[in-house]
Amino acid sequence: MARSDHKPRLGVWKFASCDGCQLTLLDCEDELLQVAGAVDIAYFPEAARGSGRGTYDLSLVEGSITTLHDAERIQDVRRRSRTLVTIGACATAGGIQALRNFADIDDFMAAVYAHPEYIETLSTSTPIADHVPVDFELRGCPISKQQLLEVVSAYLCGRRPVTPAHSVCLDCKLRGNVCVMVAHGTPCLGPMTHSGCNALCPSYNRGCYGCYGPKENPNAPALSERLDQLGMGRAERLRFYRTFNAWAGPFREESERHGP
Ligand code: SF4
Numbered sequence: 001m002a003r004s005d006h007k008p009r010l011g012v013w014k015f016a017s018c019d020g021c022q023l024t025l026l027d028c029e030d031e032l033l034q035v036a037g038a039v040d041i042a043y044f045p046e047a048a049r050g051s052g053r054g055t056y057d058l059s060l061v062e063g064s065i066t067t068l069h070d071a072e073r074i075q076d077v078r079r080r081s082r083t084l085v086t087i088g089a090c091a092t093a094g095g096i097q098a099l100r101n102f103a104d105i106d107d108f109m110a111a112v113y114a115h116p117e118y119i120e121t122l123s124t125s126t127p128i129a130d131h132v133p134v135d136f137e138l139r140g141c142p143i144s145k146q147q148l149l150e151v152v153s154a155y156l157c158g159r160r161p162v163t164p165a166h167s168v169c170l171d172c173k174l175r176g177n178v179c180v181m182v183a184h185g186t187p188c189l190g191p192m193t194h195s196g197c198n199a200l201c202p203s204y205n206r207g208c209y210g211c212y213g214p215k216e217n218p219n220a221p222a223l224s225e226r227l228d229q230l231g232m233g234r235a236e237r238l239r240f241y242r243t244f245n246a247w248a249g250p251f252r253e254e255s256e257r258h259g260p
């Protein structure tokens, strides 16, 4: 909870990621001025110079842990953060780079780098919560601007953020969309995917591919049965579950059920 005698110090930290979730904070535009007025943005490499020294009332952490150095650095960030919130698919589920977790990292390095002997990396990409205690996880690739503002405002008010736990399907219904899976037989991960985008893809007659990660209590086997009925083979189903949130529990487990 924020102390009343000073502006809370905000730190925005980057680990293995594309910076997209940090950009969501910059994309807040008008609201960012209000956020900047309410907090002391003490460290935010995407937006300003800063040493990263000192302690932080609120740390927003983007990115996954893919190197030994970062595994050590996140311990330091945690020690110096009163509240630590992870933002985005990389930080909450290992990101698309977690696809390495299903294969041999040496094979990838040999395929990509002329001199892989100079590369130092872990064989896995893992979420921040696998390394340190996390106070709140905000999903999405990238995160939703509205949900991010809710997290920051909730922190400033000393309450728990309220972000919906329901699936993309409910947002689809609220928008009055015709279900692309029922009406057109288009594979859609909406039934398993966390709300946050206002059902963007089905609103344009496309299936969801799960960038907001797993909703609470998804029924993955039921969805797989439907995909099977739509003619999607095992190998295709495996790939269907392995995108931005491949290492998130329900997506990972269901993909492994369709593995070789
Ligand atoms: S289109 Fe997808 S998200 Fe929308 S209701 Fe159908 S299954 Fe759910």
Ligand code: SF4
Residues within 6 Å of the ligand: 168, 193, 197, 198, 199, 200, 201, 202, 207, 208, 209, 210, 211, 212
């Ligand atoms: S892929 Fe799914 S979660 Fe991502 S924007 Fe499209 S509908 Fe939303």
